[in-house]
Amino acid sequence: EGLIEFYGSFGEMFEFFCKNTTIHGTVRLVCSGSTGMKRALWSLLLLASLAMLYWQFALMLRQFWAYPVVLTMSMHSEPKMFPAVTICNLDPYRFELVSEHLVQLDRMAEESITFLYGTNASARLFHANNGNVRVRGLPGVGNLSGSGFKLSQNFSLLRMADLRSGKKHSSVGFRLCNATGGNCFYKTYSSGMDAVLEWYRFHYMNIMAQLPVIIDISEHEEQIEDMVYSCQYDGEPCRPSDYVHFHHPVFGSCYTFNSKGTDPFWTATKPGIPYGLSLILRAEQKDHIPLLSTVAGVKVMIHNHNQTPFLEHEGFDIRPGIATTIGIQQDEVNRLGGNYGKCTTHGADVAVKLLYNNSYTLQACLHSCFQHIMVRECGCGYYYYPLPAGAQYCDYNKQPAWGHCFYQLYNRLRNHHLNCFDQCPKPCRESLYKVSAGTAKWPSAKSQDWVRQALRHQNGYNSTSNRKDIAKVTIFYQQLNYQAVNESPLLSENLLLSGMGSQWSLWFGSSVLSVVEMLELLIDTLVLSLLFCFQRLRARKTLRVAP
Numbered sequence: 001e002g003l004i005e006f007y008g009s010f011g012e013m014f015e016f017f018c019k020n021t022t023i024h025g026t027v028r029l030v031c032s033g034s035t036g037m038k039r040a041l042w043s044l045l046l047l048a049s050l051a052m053l054y055w056q057f058a059l060m061l062r063q064f065w066a067y068p069v070v071l072t073m074s075m076h077s078e079p080k081m082f083p084a085v086t087i088c089n090l091d092p093y094r095f096e097l098v099s100e101h102l103v104q105l106d107r108m109a110e111e112s113i114t115f116l117y118g119t120n121a122s123a124r125l126f127h128a129n130n131g132n133v134r135v136r137g138l139p140g141v142g143n144l145s146g147s148g149f150k151l152s153q154n155f156s157l158l159r160m161a162d163l164r165s166g167k168k169h170s171s172v173g174f175r176l177c178n179a180t181g182g183n184c185f186y187k188t189y190s191s192g193m194d195a196v197l198e199w200y201r202f203h204y205m206n207i208m209a210q211l212p213v214i215i216d217i218s219e220h221e222e223q224i225e226d227m228v229y230s231c232q233y234d235g236e237p238c239r240p241s242d243y244v245h246f247h248h249p250v251f252g253s254c255y256t257f258n259s260k261g262t263d264p265f266w267t268a269t270k271p272g273i274p275y276g277l278s279l280i281l282r283a284e285q286k287d288h289i290p291l292l293s294t295v296a297g298v299k300v301m302i303h304n305h306n307q308t309p310f311l312e313h314e315g316f317d318i319r320p321g322i323a324t325t326i327g328i329q330q331d332e333v334n335r336l337g338g339n340y341g342k343c344t345t346h347g348a349d350v351a352v353k354l355l356y357n358n359s360y361t362l363q364a365c366l367h368s369c370f371q372h373i374m375v376r377e378c379g380c381g382y383y384y385y386p387l388p389a390g391a392q393y394c395d396y397n398k399q400p401a402w403g404h405c406f407y408q409l410y411n412r413l414r415n416h417h418l419n420c421f422d423q424c425p426k427p428c429r430e431s432l433y434k435v436s437a438g439t440a441k442w443p444s445a446k447s448q449d450w451v452r453q454a455l456r457h458q459n460g461y462n463s464t465s466n467r468k469d470i471a472k473v474t475i476f477y478q479q480l481n482y483q484a485v486n487e488s489p490l491l492s493e494n495l496l497l498s499g500m501g502s503q504w505s506l507w508f509g510s511s512v513l514s515v516v517e518m519l520e521l522l523i524d525t526l527v528l529s530l531l532f533c534f535q536r537l538r539a540r541k542t543l544r545v546a547p
Helices: 010-020 027-031 036-065 096-117 192-208 362-378 402-414 448-459 493-508 512-545
Strands: 069-077 084-088 158-164 167-177 184-189 228-233 243-248 252-257 277-282 298-303 316-318 322-334 429-441 470-477 481-489
Touching: 010 512, 036 493, 084 277, 096 192, 158 184, 167 192, 167 402, 184 192, 184 402, 228 252, 298 322, 298 429, 298 470, 362 402, 493 512
Parallel strands: 322 470, 322 481
Antiparallel strands: 069 481, 084 252, 084 298, 158 167, 167 184, 228 277, 243 252, 277 470, 298 316, 322 429
């Protein structure tokens, strides 16, 4: 009873509320009692203000539940770790186990080029086997020529003519069919060079699928000194522990410097060319497998530590006889995730099982997702990606229609018709490197003699070419400060409450205590209604007992 005021009627309660509340305009309802028009006008104004208030509330809540973000940029300056750098010689190995099949493929390629462009356009593609690489751990296997694998003749290169805009155009491609042969299409290219390269890679993948999934090339005679004549970082020579070696089926022998990013030796303390990574590289192409790539030089990619370098999507080429200086600048992106966007911290919450042993990246997830779908729908795996457990690489002797299946799946992935982009979120924290490069001839005409002599005495360099088989590259931080791009909520809980309070003050000129007054009015109304109902029921019982 101490918390509830008892009124004789609802009118008395409403009059007390209007006279004593802090909500502006309500007192006018009582003071204008003698003139009904003013009371009606003020009633309409209060109702219109109430409607506008809750309309604004609805707009603010809808914007809040959309979870918009705003980007804030900040600059930081501090010593940091030098990024990982991967270099490849663009000269893949010619494995001895499949050497005879590769020779047959070279003959087929030469015949196809002769058929398409004439005899004079065909280059000699035969190679001696003295450059073949042996696979360690398979002593009883010398060559897979007798394994039963045969190059298919069902994918011949053809030239097709079509009419576009009234002009005659020709394209080059090869035909792919499903298992029954009822559904076929031509994989065509407007450039005959692109068609020949893709056709060669298609056969090459089938040949390389004959190799064991895990091979050891550690006994191969090529060492890092055969590719890197000189390596210095911050004026100090590189150490054997500073790089790891791997072989890429298209880009050849590759080395990654500072792959883990944990050695204090690679801490960048100063910006500028003298404090970066300086390499003198052999850019000579041995032409082990010439039709996998028409580029001569060195492939270079700058990436984050513990990440798989996807050289087919990123990186740049270094020309022979050129000194290239590459300035890098780091940007850091921090995404909110959760309701504000889809991202992952470590990839543990991603539905796709990664096939790479390094840290999570978007490309690693997309490749893994595509490989899982490829194995499920085509029955085999794409040779350039790692295999899931229990799967095998595609071979048109075993899966004749895998090419038809693969190219259709790849087109769906490229057009975002596969769900891989939905299943693979971006990392919540990501470092990006912006690159700017400059080039100059190296060595110069006056210095090339003594440079070649120095390399010959130090590294056993032997060449008669004129600046055509060596290149110099220097990678350095342009500045140590980096730009951080952070996502933050556009409308947080505090801003939402502040905005709602501002709207309440605008339309009613009141505060939070006014809301409490309205709650008190509601409670008093409910209690008074219950009391009136109780009195009415009691009065009915009294009337029944009176007779």
